[in-house]
Amino acid sequence: MATVLVAEDDADIRELVAFKLHQAGHEVVSVADGLSAVAAAREKAPDVAIVDVSMPGLSGMQVCTALREHAATAQIPVILLSARAHAGDSENGLRAGAVDYVTKPFSPRELVQRVESLLETR
Amino acid sequence: MSARSKSPAAATQPAAAALGGRGAARRLATRLLIGDFAPPEGPLSHQGLVRRAWPFALAGVVTAIMFVFPTTQVTDHVPLYTAAGLTVALIAAVIFLPWHRLPEWAQAVVPFAFLGVIALLRESTGGAAGFAVLVMLPVLWLALYGTAWQLVAAIVLSTFVFLVPVLIIGAPTYPASGLGRLALWPITAAVIGGSTYRLVVAERARTSFVNGLLSAATEQSIIATDPNGLITVFNRGAERMFGYPAEDMVGKATPLMLHDPDEVAARAAELGVAPGFEVFIAQARGGHAETREWTYIRRDGGRLRVSLSIAPYYDATGELRGVVKIGTDITERSAAEQVKDEFVALISHELRTPLSSVIGYLEVLFDDATGPLTERQRRFLDVVDRNARRQLRLVSDLLFVSQVDAGRLRLHIEDVDLAELAKAAIEAAQPRAKAGDVTLQLEADDATTLRGDPDRLGQLIDNVLTNAIKFTPGDGVVDVRVTGNTDTVAIEVSDTGVGIPAAEQRQLFTRFFRASTATSRAIPGIGLGLTIVKAIVDAHRGTVSVTSAEGNGTTFRIYLPRSVQ
Numbered sequence: 001m002a003t004v005l006v007a008e009d010d011a012d013i014r015e016l017v018a019f020k021l022h023q024a025g026h027e028v029v030s031v032a033d034g035l036s037a038v039a040a041a042r043e044k045a046p047d048v049a050i051v052d053v054s055m056p057g058l059s060g061m062q063v064c065t066a067l068r069e070h071a072a073t074a075q076i077p078v079i080l081l082s083a084r085a086h087a088g089d090s091e092n093g094l095r096a097g098a099v100d101y102v103t104k105p106f107s108p109r110e111l112v113q114r115v116e117s118l119l120e121t122r
Numbered sequence: 123m124s125a126r127s128k129s130p131a132a133a134t135q136p137a138a139a140a141l142g143g144r145g146a147a148r149r150l151a152t153r154l155l156i157g158d159f160a161p162p163e164g165p166l167s168h169q170g171l172v173r174r175a176w177p178f179a180l181a182g183v184v185t186a187i188m189f190v191f192p193t194t195q196v197t198d199h200v201p202l203y204t205a206a207g208l209t210v211a212l213i214a215a216v217i218f219l220p221w222h223r224l225p226e227w228a229q230a231v232v233p234f235a236f237l238g239v240i241a242l243l244r245e246s247t248g249g250a251a252g253f254a255v256l257v258m259l260p261v262l263w264l265a266l267y268g269t270a271w272q273l274v275a276a277i278v279l280s281t282f283v284f285l286v287p288v289l290i291i292g293a294p295t296y297p298a299s300g301l302g303r304l305a306l307w308p309i310t311a312a313v314i315g316g317s318t319y320r321l322v323v324a325e326r327a328r329t330s331f332v333n334g335l336l337s338a339a340t341e342q343s344i345i346a347t348d349p350n351g352l353i354t355v356f357n358r359g360a361e362r363m364f365g366y367p368a369e370d371m372v373g374k375a376t377p378l379m380l381h382d383p384d385e386v387a388a389r390a391a392e393l394g395v396a397p398g399f400e401v402f403i404a405q406a407r408g409g410h411a412e413t414r415e416w417t418y419i420r421r422d423g424g425r426l427r428v429s430l431s432i433a434p435y436y437d438a439t440g441e442l443r444g445v446v447k448i449g450t451d452i453t454e455r456s457a458a459e460q461v462k463d464e465f466v467a468l469i470s471h472e473l474r475t476p477l478s479s480v481i482g483y484l485e486v487l488f489d490d491a492t493g494p495l496t497e498r499q500r501r502f503l504d505v506v507d508r509n510a511r512r513q514l515r516l517v518s519d520l521l522f523v524s525q526v527d528a529g530r531l532r533l534h535i536e537d538v539d540l541a542e543l544a545k546a547a548i549e550a551a552q553p554r555a556k557a558g559d560v561t562l563q564l565e566a567d568d569a570t571t572l573r574g575d576p577d578r579l580g581q582l583i584d585n586v587l588t589n590a591i592k593f594t595p596g597d598g599v600v601d602v603r604v605t606g607n608t609d610t611v612a613i614e615v616s617d618t619g620v621g622i623p624a625a626e627q628r629q630l631f632t633r634f635f636r637a638s639t640a641t642s643r644a645i646p647g648i649g650l651g652l653t654i655v656k657a658i659v660d661a662h663r664g665t666v667s668v669t670s671a672e673g674n675g676t677t678f679r680i681y682l683p684r685s686v687q
Binding site: 010012013016019020054083104105106107108109 | 483
């Protein structure tokens with residue numbers, strides 16, 4: 001069992017991801033904006049973070065950068081979630097320090113599999 | 123010629139030299155025959171005046187040589203030396219005086235003074251040495267460049283030149299034939315001078331008519347150049363567009379200075395030529411006109427988006443004389459297009475988000491093994507899922523097309539096996555083919571690897587294959603053949619479907635175009651599939667063609683180079 005941070009401003013998607021993670025037996029910390037994501041990451045020290053790219057406040061990229069800057073959160077692997085399918089976006093995301101980039105619409109089943117394979121390699 | 127114009131001129135000179143001696147000889151002959159006495163194309167330049175005066179200098183030299191021979195009897199040396207001195211002074215004046223600061227009539231002083239020289243020469247030889255023919259030169263000069271009154275004055279004065287020996291030496295010693303000449307000359311001069319003058323006036327009227335037309339085009343920049351890139355025409359519209367006055371450009375600059383250097387370099391790389399004026403004339407050399415979008419840079423540094431047509435123009439002998447560049451400012455239009463693209467991108471994003479929820483929750487429902495889904499519920503949810511995905515595909519296609527339009531299509535190039543992609547596409551299309559009772563067949567060579575974007579090429583094959591299945595009625599066959607050649611890999615998709623009417627085949631790749639065979643059978647689609655295929659093929663520098671006969675099926679052939687340059 002692991003703790004997963006889910007930062008997503010769309011409530012339906014947030015609930016969907018949380019539901020699948022719960023179902024797989026993980027603890028979920030859900031937040032709806034970038035600033036809360038950074039705060040929750042410092043407080044809860046999650047094992048993995050799933051972060052939406054376009055959120056109010058801080059964007060997913062900025063959250064990524066903010067996490068990298070703090071020693072306490074620098075090691076948290078981040079999966080970026082985006083509705084934008086621009087070819088350059090995934091590169092920007094990976095450059096910001098994300099380990100994975102998932103384009104919406106995504107398969108919730110696959111997302112959970114990615115989280116678990118990340119947990120295994122740690 | 124400014125420093126700027128020198129480099130392209132130098133670059134094209136070897137090419138001109140390579141044209142061979144025949145062309146050069148013809149050009150030299152043309153110049154000797156008419157070049158220097160031809161009517162000026164623009165306002166008279168200092169160079170023009172020097173060129174115009176050289177026949178006088180030449181006549182002076184020939185005259186000097188004539189005096190060496192003993193047959194030329196010099197009766198009086200004083201006027202001879204005066205004539206020689208005057209000639210030298212005239213030539214010096216032509217070369218050194220700042221003519222452009224003097225009024226235009228001042229230039230007429232030169233031919234009139236030359237009339238004086240001829241009179242002195244005749245006096246020094248008693249009119250016997252045949253210098254009289256020289257009076258043709260000043261008369262012709264004034265017919266070409268002078269006013270009507272100056273011409274009349276020259277004809278009258280030239281008649282006096284014939285009279286000089288008569289007046290000074292006296293009639294009895296004057297050769298009898300000279301008197302006849304005295305009577306005939308004014309008539310001859312009036313005919314030759316008058317005809318020439320009328321021709322010149324007509325030519326000037328034509329030139330000013332053409333210039334008037336060019337100036338009237340104030341909304342378009344019209345710039346003509348010679349084959350080396352030197353500007354020969356810079357119309358009112360160009361002055362307005364750039365903020366440079368024509369006199370600063372014509373004969374002094376090249377259009378290169380009006381362009382974004384990065385764009386010129388990029389285009390040069392595309393054409394495989396040096397990044398100079400050659401970029402604009404390369405197509406023209408092949409006799410082609412082309413219209414593209416370019417960025418123009420104003421004198422104040424402002425940038426304009428222009429739609430620029432570049433066309434070659436030729437002289438009467440069919441030799442390339444340069445190019446004409448006609449530009450229309452489309453800055454506002456492209457800004458509007460950008461707004462549209464951003465709008466489409468935003469809308470597509472907003473449409474994808476709710477679809478993500480629909481498709482994601484459906485998956486949860488399907489996966490939920492403990493849930494009480496009946497078979498019927500499952501079937502209905504399949505319909506929901508299928509339609510959500512179809513809508514998602516439409517949104518993605520729209521977004522893709524708007525990206526292509528905005529020039530934002532980026533390829534992620536790697537080694538791709540086209541046969542593998544075709545196999546995957548066929549597997550993915552299998553359920554749909556089965557539903558439509560269509561058989562899918564794949565035939566592939568071994569060496570079908572190329573450099574390309576696997577996602578985009580997959581999308582390309584999907585689109586062509588989906589179309590083929592969609593337009594093939596039950597009990598049909600879709601053949602996919604992937605073949606590798608030395609430089610290209612080809613994929614061919616043939617179906618036994620409804621075909622495309624010949625008249626519509628040209629429009630196939632136009633966005634939102636749908637063939638009548640599609641609409642009449644109510645086959646769903648919005649007409650973006652082949653637009654996307656074409657965009658992906660173009661991005662890979664490949665070609666796509668179609669052969670089809672209505673009712674007899676369709677074949678799409680796509681050739682992709684093994685390496686994208």
